[in-house]
Amino acid sequence: MAAAPRKRSRTPAATAAAAGTGPRRYCAQPVQIPRQLDPSVPAGRASAIIAASKKWVVGTELSYYCYKKGDAVPSAWFGSNTDVAEVDTAFQGWAALGIGLSFRKVAQPGDAMVRIGFDPSDGSWSYVGRDVLNVKDPSQRTMNFGWALNTPYGRDTALHEIGHSLGLEHEHQNPNAGITWNTQAVLDYFSGPPNNWQQSQIDWNILRKIPVAEVKGTNWDPDSVMEYQFEAGLIQAPPNYQAGLMPKGGLSAADKSWVQESYPGIKPPQVSQLKVGLSQLLKLKQGETRLFEFAPTRTRSYNIGTFGVSDTVLVLFEVAADGSRTQVAESDDSGSDLNAKVTLRLQKGRRYQVGVRLYYADAAAETSIQVW
Numbered sequence: 001m002a003a004a005p006r007k008r009s010r011t012p013a014a015t016a017a018a019a020g021t022g023p024r025r026y027c028a029q030p031v032q033i034p035r036q037l038d039p040s041v042p043a044g045r046a047s048a049i050i051a052a053s054k055k056w057v058v059g060t061e062l063s064y065y066c067y068k069k070g071d072a073v074p075s076a077w078f079g080s081n082t083d084v085a086e087v088d089t090a091f092q093g094w095a096a097l098g099i100g101l102s103f104r105k106v107a108q109p110g111d112a113m114v115r116i117g118f119d120p121s122d123g124s125w126s127y128v129g130r131d132v133l134n135v136k137d138p139s140q141r142t143m144n145f146g147w148a149l150n151t152p153y154g155r156d157t158a159l160h161e162i163g164h165s166l167g168l169e170h171e172h173q174n175p176n177a178g179i180t181w182n183t184q185a186v187l188d189y190f191s192g193p194p195n196n197w198q199q200s201q202i203d204w205n206i207l208r209k210i211p212v213a214e215v216k217g218t219n220w221d222p223d224s225v226m227e228y229q230f231e232a233g234l235i236q237a238p239p240n241y242q243a244g245l246m247p248k249g250g251l252s253a254a255d256k257s258w259v260q261e262s263y264p265g266i267k268p269p270q271v272s273q274l275k276v277g278l279s280q281l282l283k284l285k286q287g288e289t290r291l292f293e294f295a296p297t298r299t300r301s302y303n304i305g306t307f308g309v310s311d312t313v314l315v316l317f318e319v320a321a322d323g324s325r326t327q328v329a330e331s332d333d334s335g336s337d338l339n340a341k342v343t344l345r346l347q348k349g350r351r352y353q354v355g356v357r358l359y360y361a362d363a364a365a366e367t368s369i370q371v372w
């Protein structure tokens with residue numbers, strides 16, 4: 001069946017129709033305890049770690065699964081064929097930007113990093129970036145959709161929740177937005193139907209400012225797919241949003257450039273070979289990632305690690321014959337005096353890739369990687 005053409009910008013009539021007669025429902029992120037680094041970690045290093053710690057290592061293949069009939073989870077989580085197709089389309093929309101991440105739909109929830117439910121009573125939400133790895137139980141969701149996805153608002157919701165999984169936060173919480181809320185109006189609006197949020201959810205999703213290190217860019221992007229629509233009376237300043245805020249719909253130019261800069265596409269000449277016992281300089285700048293190939297010549301336990309005074313996350317992927325990649329181990333040494341290291345039994349004849357993201361280095365040129 002041919003895909004229906006997608007409307008990427010809203011006409012006023014479509015906006016009115018999508019808005020319906022009452023307040024709309026919004027994405028409600030699960031309230032999290034922010035990561036605490038040891039107080040001895042200097043501020044510059046800490047903000048570099050915070051900026052990168054939710055981002056995936058380039059080369060990661062995000063596997064995803066939509067719960068369906070037969071799974072041992074509440075039946076309310078099962079998605080309709082229509083909504084599942086919209087989720088697939090939204091993943092393809094992000095992938096089409098030519099980024100260094102790929103997405104693969106898998107047949108079992110236990111094989112998926114991103115597990116998606118469609119419970120209408122639970123709203124729409126997703127864990128942010130690598131936080132999804134903390135949800136390990138195959139019967140637990142990392143994302144939920146609480147309303148139909150085959151509308152302009154629904155398609156933007158699908159892009160928005162996947163944006164969270166890629167590491168994006170809400171754009172109205174960007175401290176550079178300079179938004180002053182009418183706090184009482186915000187509390188009244190979101191605690192009422194149909195959202196019925198607790199104050200902690202309102203604080204977490206609307207009023208809280210996100211640390212500068214974690215936001216998408218230095219400038220506020222009111223057209224971001226990570227921005228909410230806001231009705232009149234909720235924003236006091238900037239004054240031109242007192243009458244409400246309506247993002248254009250779809251991915252904004254800044255959404256696209258953020259994901260392309262965070263996850264640059266991988267060109268084969270950039271992938272170096274790792275050889276046992278030979279260290280290679282990482283040659284990474286802060287926030288950059290690099291991918292290496294490793295083909296074991298014997299089946300045995302191998303160590304793969306970084307050396308140098310730096311904070312890195314190191315991820316080991318196994319690459320299947322069809323090119324699909326599975327993350328088999330990871331190590332994150334950020335904020336500690338240790339180096340990232342994984343130890344795993346690897347099989348001769350199989351193909352592995354090692355991805356490294358450098359959060360921070362005292363002397364970046366001296367950080368290296370080695371297999372032994």
Ligand SMILES: [Zn+2]
Nearest residue numbers: 027028029170
């Ligand atoms: Zn959200």
